[in-house]
Amino acid sequence: MTEHHKPSIAEAQALAEATRDAMFSRDRAAQALGIKIVAIRPGYALLTMVVRSDMVNGHHICHGGMIFSLADTAFAYSCNSYNRATVASACHIDFLAPGKEGATLSAEAIEQSLSGRTGVYDVTVKDDSGKTLALFRGKSYRINGEVIAGLEQADHA
Amino acid sequence: MTEHHKPSIAEAQALAEATRDAMFSRDRAAQALGIKIVAIRPGYALLTMVVRSDMVNGHHICHGGMIFSLADTAFAYSCNSYNRATVASACHIDFLAPGKEGATLSAEAIEQSLSGRTGVYDVTVKDDSGKTLALFRGKSYRINGEVIAGLEQADHA
Amino acid sequence: MTEHHKPSIAEAQALAEATRDAMFSRDRAAQALGIKIVAIRPGYALLTMVVRSDMVNGHHICHGGMIFSLADTAFAYSCNSYNRATVASACHIDFLAPGKEGATLSAEAIEQSLSGRTGVYDVTVKDDSGKTLALFRGKSYRINGEVIAGLEQADHA
């Protein structure tokens, strides 16, 4: 947004909420996983997901891919919160404790760095007892385009 | 298996196949994702998954969590192929190209290192045109117990 | 330390400082790099290093290995601060901006998780203008033994 006016805090928050709504309406993967976007702010997202019976692996614990999917989704909503289309270029996850069937997991994404087209976001996944299950770090890359297509042009016409 | 006889190649292969069957029968997450275990060998697994419409994210491409889930599952089947219960301690994924709805993705896991309780496995995810979509590296940690409970004791009674 | 009395804050701090001194006295690599341990606390370390002319690479910027070495050293001092011998099992580093010759770099290591033998530590490397050059995440594994050999037995005799 370097070429535009710097948005106020209220404008940035409204944009983050509008972007979340636009993304979620077409995010069939997050919907299918039962993910809820509990809170959104510029560079920040808090999500929850219940570990369903079809998310359990052959060791009777939550599949690592499902924990990753929750974390990766929190990462996506936080790094797209400026309505600039942004994708993951790389992610790293440390698994610290297993998730149990029926638990409600939370994932909180916090922006650590954003410079040029590249950002780094940390996501902490916890279960409903407050235990940390996984630490995730994602590197984002901004591609061309907006999440809400046409919004920016309209906004600055 | 340090305390037992070293299995023959045929025994190791039979154990890998039996372990795969036991794991997959209770792996509801892999089943729900439509993952197929195409090939299994000691320290090796080849899996496929079709990108369904409910695996697409808010950018209209395969959700990174679904690509990770496929890779992580290949990792799990390869590192558990000795019937020693083994879990992921950390994973890293580089996303190189987007996956499209309807594409059949493959994930090939190859053991790079296995020493003591710790192993490193590389997984390459490709689409059906042969394009590499992601490179995944997983670190495994062997916990106590077997995948097929009681097999080892029975086998060596 | 589950089998012993829980140390007071002052005891834990004194142990962290004694461990730092013992480690640094034999840490020829850190000494050769000119690294200084500016602050130490249980699970925390702050270090500095000047980018010397022999730390510059073929692109005329600080060699990534030198930035990593500083971060890895901060990680080592923070995760060994309990006088339990602990080594790195894996590290991840994101390089965000280049370091210049002559700059004084700082590396601050903060414990994110410690459970059983495994911990996760985040290290932020900045230059003297406050710019973040790199984000590092290290996974630690506690091996047997102490940093200050014999201290614990003596302490609890």
Add this chain to the structure above:
Amino acid sequence: MTEHHKPSIAEAQALAEATRDAMFSRDRAAQALGIKIVAIRPGYALLTMVVRSDMVNGHHICHGGMIFSLADTAFAYSCNSYNRATVASACHIDFLAPGKEGATLSAEAIEQSLSGRTGVYDVTVKDDSGKTLALFRGKSYRINGEVIAGLEQADHA
């Protein structure tokens, strides 16, 4: 090089060797570490380094930063072998076994992917007994400019 003629195998090899020479002549960090470039090819490098007494850490083993520096240097020479200035954007390293003072370590870097400005390179670090000490994966990003400034223009004048 999309806009130019595709180089022959001999031309690509000659360019890789010239780039190595130009990089190494100003790579004071690699020189100070005693690193030798044993082999270079397009997308490939093999290096060695002896673990000196000033590379040992407080646990009496080779400092992880020195192993990383060797691997990172192999990565740098392999990803710059096309004479396009390329830097590391992120690196991951798994430490598998300790390095001993006096050992000659080797690091072999192999290109796994190169597309647009981004590449992925795997580096394996071994000691002189053939034991694998570390597995490294680096992500490269091509910046503007050449390693041998002016070569390309001269070559295609």
